[in-house]
Amino acid sequence: MESILVHAQAIVYTLLGLMPTAYQRDSLQALLGLFLEAQGHPLPEHSAIKSAAALSQFLNHYDWSTRGVIRSVRQQIVQELLRTRHRGRRPWLRVIVDLTTLEKCGKFKAFADLILVLQGKRGLHLVVLYLVVGSFRVLWGFRVWRGKGAPSAAQLAVRLIDTLPSTLVQAYRVVVLADTAFGSVEFLKAMRKRRYPVIAGVRCDRKLSDGRSVCNLVTKGQQVRLEGLDFPVTISWLYLKREGQWEKRFVLSTRPLKASTILWWGRKRWSIEGFFKTAKHRFGLHRFGQQTLKGVYRWFVLCLVTFVLAHWVYLSAGSSTLPDWGASATLAMKLLLPEVVICLLLVYLEQARPLFQSLGLDLQLVEVKT
Structure with missing residues (x-):
């Protein structure tokens, strides 16, 4: 089932490639990360790496192809269904x-x-x-x-x-x-x-x-x-x-x-x-709060894309038990959006810096050269 994980990665890469600017690519990753927290409340104000205003602009006003996103995801779905069909x-x-x-x-x-x-x-x-x-x-x-x-x-x-x-x-x-x-x-x-x-x-x-x-x-x-x-x-x-x-x-x-x-x-x-x-x-489909119809439509599309990603990551593990959606979404975030995981970790460490200092410790990030 490793190939289904490849298709999940292809979805993420394709969607990022559809974004016109690096700023919008960052916003897309931040939103997908919010949905993949799988706590049921992926509201823009809960994002630790992008402001709520930036994510609202991305959903409601920025010029990126929602239809292109749908077509790309459907193409991967059809390819996977045809690939797994038995003779x-x-x-x-x-x-x-x-x-x-x-x-x-x-x-x-x-x-x-x-x-x-x-x-x-x-x-x-x-x-x-x-x-x-x-x-x-x-x-x-x-x-x-x-x-x-x-x-x-x-x-x-x-x-x-x-x-x-x-x-x-x-x-x-x-x-x-x-x-x-x-x-x-x-x-x-x-x-x-x-x-x-x-x-x-x-x-x-x-x-x-x-x-x-x-x-x-x-x-x-x-x-x-x-x-x-x-x-x-x-x-x-x-x-x-x-x-x-x-x-x-x-x-x-x-x-x-x-x-x-x-x-x-x-x-x-x-x-x-x-x-x-x-x-x-889990993924907050009903939590939309946008003030434009375009924003609501994009919310639905991205929410349902994250469901597909989490489900495919679950299938790639080959488990025969019922899916633990929290665990599957967390694993999907690590495998498909590693940059978001690193950004969230850095934000957490920065917030914890006063605690380190109160214990007489200092935290520094050092580049590892290979």
Whole structure:
């Protein structure tokens, strides 16, 4: 797995090369270092090596290509996925779509129309596309849901899925895993047109073509026709415990599968929930405080890049245990951003100089010549 570490290093070198000036390269490294502290609060004012004003300028105003960053990272992701594909039967590529809310309070004048209330949560709502192959997982892209009158979450999900490159789709067998919000007629028809099988949640009151509701079904794995669909789907269900009570959850498949297989695939969707928790509480995805939409967008992009770096460093270690995101991020900082580690160490030593002097000691840095 050493080559995946090479790809992680290539991402960092490429991103630094996209920065127009040395000053901006330093700001980029400082921000990546903040995210890789993995404490959940990578705010610019917490940086020890760059001022908050400098990092704010870098995010909100400086002229560097955000699209170039996205393209470069995606290129490395595709290369890694193609490199690790085994010969023989094409493996499954789990394409997971979901909607998450980055809860916010306060006023955001530059993008107040994007701060909406959905299901009782106020904030910025993102439709996210997440790719999983074995232990390899990565966020591919996101779109901001803009409320009524704008493209729906399902329409945004279709657009995200369409951004997957043909080389990737040809190398893998794609299966789309989705929440209940993406089980609409429009979404299912769009995926059928693209020949992608879908495993998605379905509401219990969803109408069948014969007038019954999904909750009236008594046999798992039964093929039925949903109202508005001109092709059959297979439906099963499971029970989840919520607040001490068991809830019956229905799952549909656009492929004719056994009930147990549908539920097996349906449970695979939950891996994206672990990603949301990690991205928010470890890497601070929801901690954006910029006053421009460009700044918020760049915050999301750089935060998600650091998640990829930490995950790939974890994979390079070849561990079979669940990732310790704090340890993986710390190791990623040491391996990929050594200059940031040295700068932080020097800042700490300078701050500790009075302590050394109080003990009658002096601290000096001496260049070692080889």
